[in-house]
Amino acid sequence: MSRPRLLIVGIDGATWKLMRPWIEDGSLPTLADLVRRGSSGQLLSVPNMHSPAAWTSFMTGTNPGKHGIFFFSERAPGSYQLRPINGGRREGKTMWRLLSDGGFRVGVLNVPMTYPAESLGEGFMIAGMDAPRATSARFTHPETLAVEIEQHVRRGVLQTGLISGAIGTDIVRGRYAQAGKTLVERVNLRTAVCDYLLRTRPTDVFAVVYTETDGAQHFFWRFVDPSHPDYRPGEAVRYGAVIRDVYRAIDRGVAGMMARHKPDAVLIVSDHGFGPAFGPQGSMQFLQLLLEALGFMVPLHEGLTENAAPARRSGLHRRVLRQILSAAPWVLPQNMRTLLRRVPGVRAVRRSAGYRLDWARSRAFCAGCPGEVFVNLRGREPEGCVEPGVEYERVREEIIAALGRCRDADGRPIIAEIRRREELYHGPHADKAGDLFVRLVDRAITSVSLDGKVIEIPRRLLGRRRVRSGFHRPEGIFILAGAGIQQGAALEGLRLYDVAPTVLYYLGLPIPAALDGRVALEAFAASFTAARPPSYVDDRQEGGPEVVYSLEEAGAVEERLRDLGYL
Numbered sequence: 230m231s232r233p234r235l236l237i238v239g240i241d242g243a244t245w246k247l248m249r250p251w252i253e254d255g256s257l258p259t260l261a262d263l264v265r266r267g268s269s270g271q272l273l274s275v276p277n278m279h280s281p282a283a284w285t286s287f288m289t290g291t292n293p294g295k296h297g298i299f300f301f302s303e304r305a306p307g308s309y310q311l312r313p314i315n316g317g318r319r320e321g322k323t324m325w326r327l328l329s330d331g332g333f334r335v336g337v338l339n340v341p342m343t344y345p346a347e348s349l350g351e352g353f354m355i356a357g358m359d360a361p362r363a364t365s366a367r368f369t370h371p372e373t374l375a376v377e378i379e380q381h382v383r384r385g386v387l388q389t390g391l392i393s394g395a396i397g398t399d400i401v402r403g404r405y406a407q408a409g410k411t412l413v414e415r416v417n418l419r420t421a422v423c424d425y426l427l428r429t430r431p432t433d434v435f436a437v438v439y440t441e442t443d444g445a446q447h448f449f450w451r452f453v454d455p456s457h458p459d460y461r462p463g464e465a466v467r468y469g470a471v472i473r474d475v476y477r478a479i480d481r482g483v484a485g486m487m488a489r490h491k492p493d494a495v496l497i498v499s500d501h502g503f504g505p506a507f508g509p510q511g512s513m514q515f516l517q518l519l520l521e522a523l524g525f526m527v528p529l530h531e532g533l534t535e536n537a538a539p540a541r542r543s544g545l546h547r548r549v550l551r552q553i554l555s556a557a558p559w560v561l562p563q564n565m566r567t568l569l570r571r572v573p574g575v576r577a578v579r580r581s582a583g584y585r586l587d588w589a590r591s592r593a594f595c596a597g598c599p600g601e602v603f604v605n606l607r608g609r610e611p612e613g614c615v616e617p618g619v620e621y622e623r624v625r626e627e628i629i630a631a632l633g634r635c636r637d638a639d640g641r642p643i644i645a646e647i648r649r650r651e652e653l654y655h656g657p658h659a660d661k662a663g664d665l666f667v668r669l670v671d672r673a674i675t676s677v678s679l680d681g682k683v684i685e686i687p688r689r690l691l692g693r694r695r696v697r698s699g700f701h702r703p704e705g706i707f708i709l710a711g712a713g714i715q716q717g718a719a720l721e722g723l724r725l726y727d728v729a730p731t732v733l734y735y736l737g738l739p740i741p742a743a744l745d746g747r748v749a750l751e752a753f754a755a756s757f758t759a760a761r762p763p764s765y766v767d768d769r770q771e772g773g774p775e776v777v778y779s780l781e782e783a784g785a786v787e788e789r790l791r792d793l794g795y796l
């Protein structure tokens with residue numbers, strides 16, 4: 230095995246919770262076979278469980294504090310404004326670069342946060358969901374590859390991998406069957422592209438990420454999980470098969486790719502797991518609502534807690550919207566405001582990000598990545614009001630204590646965990662993360678009280694759970710099977726950071742010492758590891774070229790994030 234061949238398939242959001250039963254009942258024969266003859270286990274995601282951070286950690290082997298990508302957007306330096314980002318912001322080499330430099334022919338398709346596509350020598354790359362669209366310049370490398378695929382496979386076959394607005398619209402309008410059909414079709418289109426690439430461009434390492442599982446689980450979770458408050462047996466009969474059908478289409482895709490590529494080993498990973506969303510889970514608005522009710526965020530005019538009141542809700546939003554759009558909202562960049570004017574039903578977007586704070590009195594705020602809380606720190610924020618040092622620490626402690634005292638209708642805590650930034654991330658970009666990261670309990674929350682005071686949750690937040698009924702969890706999946714791999718081993722304690730070093734090790738390349746992960750030696754046969762101790766190199770990290778979106782491209786990216794419910 231001089232230059233082993235490896236097939237890597239990413240399944241966004243794949244979880245053993247769903248896969249195990251389907252492996253056992255024969256629904257996923259290819260994945261079942263890989264589990265049987267390989268090593269497998271849980272793969273712990275990055276702390277914030279968001280796909281951009283997670284897939285970047287997967288391909289760099291570093292924590293987001295080092296690679297610098299935490300979410301689809303980040304705040305512009307010295308500003309409260311968000312801007313969408315792409316893979317060009319990444320610091321550190323991807324394993325694709327290391328493998329290509331190490332003499333492997335590498336092909337990469339639709340891994341999130343790979344735009345602009347890297348040049349991989351004899352290999353190729355087709356970027357992911359951070360590309361403005363599949364027709365964008367630098368979506369593929371070489372650039373001619375896009376036209377070639379469209380000509381030979383089918384027009385419009387290339388996708389960025391982000392779930393399209395059409396699916397979101399179908400879900401909102403209750404056309405679940407149509408949305409489910411589209412999701413499976415998209416899996417099959419991606420498989421068709423893989424098939425074409427594997428036929429025409431020989432590679433040693435071929436990697437593809439299927440993102441339809443993430444969308445399917447966000448939208449269809451309540452049809453497979455009786456613990457979800459909106460589970461209805463009748464609907465479960467009608468739509469309960471959609472997620473499984475998406476996994477089955479991927480399972481068939483893996484079988485086809487294995488037949489074409491004839492890999493020595495196959496690696497299957499997910500970037501995070503999945504579970505039910507009971508409403509506010511993963512919603513930035515809910516955290517904003519709590520911080521406002523607790524007095525940490527102080528709105529200038531009408532706040533979230535006020536406009537949640539039924540008497541003030543009706544008929545108000547058009548006027549307020551116009552007011553907000555004309556009043557330079559603190560997180561909405563100009564291009565997004567322009568976009569919002571054209572979008573019907575913008576109320577949710579406006580409420581999530583478009584209202585203004587009294588910065589002199591707001592000690593904390595939320596921006597960008599759901600779950601994160603920033604302290605309004607003097608010297609760091611444009612209108613910071615909290616002094617660094619003792620006061621900063623005190624504000625963090627107060628927020629932790631106040632959120633910790635919040636109770637649900639049954640008197641139980643609503644917060645599963647709150648972590649300080651430095652407990653989660655390290656490296657030159659760690660300061661991009663929120664000062665706190667908050668995770669809610671895995672239960673339905675219908676009301677919140679603090680020290681006897683009731684905080685009303687707007688119905689629109691609870692209503693979201695019908696649209697987006699599933700949300701990310703930390704526990705993803707890892708399967709490695711093939712030559713040199715242990716048979717049937719159950720792996721424990723693997724983290725996403727371990728994937729890149731493990732791949733480099735398997736392919737016989739040295740591992741950069743700066744990586745945060747370890748080689749999962751326990752996945753390999755004793756005879757394999759005995760002959761090959763891992764080797765390490767001191768490899769300086771380097772950044773890629775940053776590509777700044779045009780106004781129109783940024784609008785396109787943001788529109789799709791809105792469809793997903795992220796903005």
Ligand SMILES: [Zn+2]
Nearest residue numbers: 241242280500
């Ligand atoms: Zn994901």
